[in-house]
Amino acid sequence: xxxxxxxxxxxxxxxxxxxxxxxxxxxxxxxxxxxxxxxxxxxxxxxxxxxxxxxxxxxxxxxxxxxxxxxxxxxxxxxxxxxxxxxxxxxxxxxxxxxxxxxxxxxxxxxxxxxxxxxxxxxxxxxxxxxxxxxxxxxxxxxxxxxxxxxxxxxxxxxxxxxxxxxxxxxxxxxxxxxxxxxxxxxxxxxxxxxxxxxxxxxxxxxxxxxxxxxxxxxxxxxxxxxxxxxxxxxxxxxx
Amino acid sequence: xxxxxxxxxxxxxxxxxxxxxxxxxxxxxxxxxxxxxxxxxxxxxxxxxxxxxxxxxxxxxxxxxxxxxxxxxxxxxxxxxxxxxxxxxxxxxxxxxxxxxxxxxxxxxxxxxxxxxxxxxxxxxxxxxxxxxxxxxxxxxxxxxxxxxxxxxxxxxxxxxxxxxxxxxxxxxxxxxxxxxxxxxxxxxxxxxxxxxxxxxxxxxxxxxxxxxxxxxxxxx
Numbered sequence: 345x346x347x348x349x350x351x352x353x354x355x356x357x358x359x360x361x362x363x364x365x366x367x368x369x370x371x372x373x374x375x376x377x378x379x380x381x382x383x384x385x386x387x388x389x390x391x392x393x394x395x396x397x398x399x400x401x402x403x404x405x406x407x408x409x410x411x412x413x414x415x416x417x418x419x420x421x422x423x424x425x426x427x428x429x430x431x432x433x434x435x436x437x438x439x440x441x442x443x444x445x446x447x448x449x450x451x452x453x454x455x456x457x458x459x460x461x462x463x464x465x466x467x468x469x470x471x472x473x474x475x476x477x478x479x480x481x482x483x484x485x486x487x488x489x490x491x492x493x494x495x496x497x498x499x500x501x502x503x504x505x506x507x508x509x510x511x512x513x514x515x516x517x518x519x520x521x522x523x524x525x526x527x528x529x530x531x532x533x534x535x536x537x538x539x540x541x542x543x544x545x546x547x548x549x550x551x552x553x554x555x556x557x558x559x560x561x562x563x564x565x566x567x568x569x570x571x572x573x574x575x576x577x578x579x580x581x582x583x584x
Numbered sequence: 585x586x587x588x589x590x591x592x593x594x595x596x597x598x599x600x601x602x603x604x605x606x607x608x609x610x611x612x613x614x615x616x617x618x619x620x621x622x623x624x625x626x627x628x629x630x631x632x633x634x635x636x637x638x639x640x641x642x643x644x645x646x647x648x649x650x651x652x653x654x655x656x657x658x659x660x661x662x663x664x665x666x667x668x669x670x671x672x673x674x675x676x677x678x679x680x681x682x683x684x685x686x687x688x689x690x691x692x693x694x695x696x697x698x699x700x701x702x703x704x705x706x707x708x709x710x711x712x713x714x715x716x717x718x719x720x721x722x723x724x725x726x727x728x729x730x731x732x733x734x735x736x737x738x739x740x741x742x743x744x745x746x747x748x749x750x751x752x753x754x755x756x757x758x759x760x761x762x763x764x765x766x767x768x769x770x771x772x773x774x775x776x777x778x779x780x781x782x783x784x785x786x787x788x789x790x791x792x793x794x795x796x797x798x799x800x801x802x803x804x805x
Contacts, residue, residue: 512756
């Protein structure tokens with residue numbers, strides 16, 4: 345951590361790591377998509393539509409995982425005041441929002457043939473929806489302020505309050521849902537996932553994680569470059 | 585503690601003597617209630633069914649729309665800066681602001697709005713449980729709103745940012761507040777919902793001073 349915390353050294357290491365990361369991502373996706381769309385068997389109940397799972401479930405995992413990354417980066421920024429941590433949190437948010445949207449959209453497409461509806465106010469869907477709102481709120485804070493230092497300080501608070509909120513929301517919508525409608529079609533039938541389906545899913549999850557890491561590193565590099573540009577422009581017009 | 589009380593008393597006085605406090609919130613609620621039958625039709629049975637939820641939403645919106653009063657003025661004229669410089673921790677100052685908001689907006693509305701439910705054909709037996717749930721619920725709403733208020737204290741046009749930040753935090757309050765007030769008072773699910781509502785309020789109580797103060801400090805740096 346300490347070694348990487350220097351933005352300059354971070355850039356040097358990232359430049360070496362990034363091409364490898366991108367190549368691994370491409371390989372993992374090729375393998376994952378082959379397994380998911382070709383090699384794995386169709387489900388005995390759901391038929392071919394089960395293949396949506398391989399793009400849907402990892403997206404949902406990533407949406408949650410990225411919020412944790414964002415909150416951790418925000419906590420590090422709050423405690424150690426490190427600008428790189430702020431950049432990491434800031435750039436993670438749009439990625440998380442996209443994965444969240446992807447999870448909701450693919451879930452909706454999957455829901456139509458399976459449950460007969462595009463959208464149901466099920467506990468999981470609702471908490472995913474709220475997560476999406478948290479991402480959007482966090483991104484809006486960054487956009488609302490001209491001064492990046494001020495925006496960073498406020499965004500940290502918003503991210504950390506959000507991470508306290510997520511488990512409470514998760515718990516409360518589960519309660520709410522069980523009150524209003526007993527677990528119905530919405531629950532996936534519970535037999536443990538067969539290895540022939542589990543492996544493609546895990547490979548896809550790995551591919552998604554690699555994709556996030558590659559995109560995140562690239563985005564942080566971009567953010568550092570943008571800051572340098574900003575500093576240079578400010579200097580050239582005589583600001584500080 | 586003396587400083588805390590002094591700030592609390594000052595803020596309450598200020599907000600009572602200013603236009604746009606509890607009176608305006610109450611008027612807003614009335615306007616909202618008038619629009620409901622216009623939007624969903626005057627059918628008494630439908631209105632009666634929807635009344636508790638709509639009253640919760642009107643309470644929530646009234647609290648949300650008065651959030652900018654919490655910090656903005658004191659931030660703009662430098663009062664917050666001054667209070668930050670004296671010995672009273674900023675956290676306590678923020679707590680005082682949220683409590684003021686609750687005492688002048690949230691609590692009056694929580695006590696009055698179940699009675700206004702008569703306009704929506706709310707069953708008479710529902711009035712007491714609704715009030716009982718709205719009192720702690722509105723405290724949680726005020727506390728959570730103050731986090732959004734602190735984050736946007738220096739934004740001249742916070743606009744939709746406050747609702748976007750605060751509404752996701754309202755999900756648990758709304759769920760437990762509603763289920764605590766909708767069931768029969770004796771049923772176990774509504775009484776445990778009431779307990780969880782109190783727990784959510786307590787969590788908001790713990791998180792709010794810290795979060796609001798951290799947000800305000802970002803302005804002072």
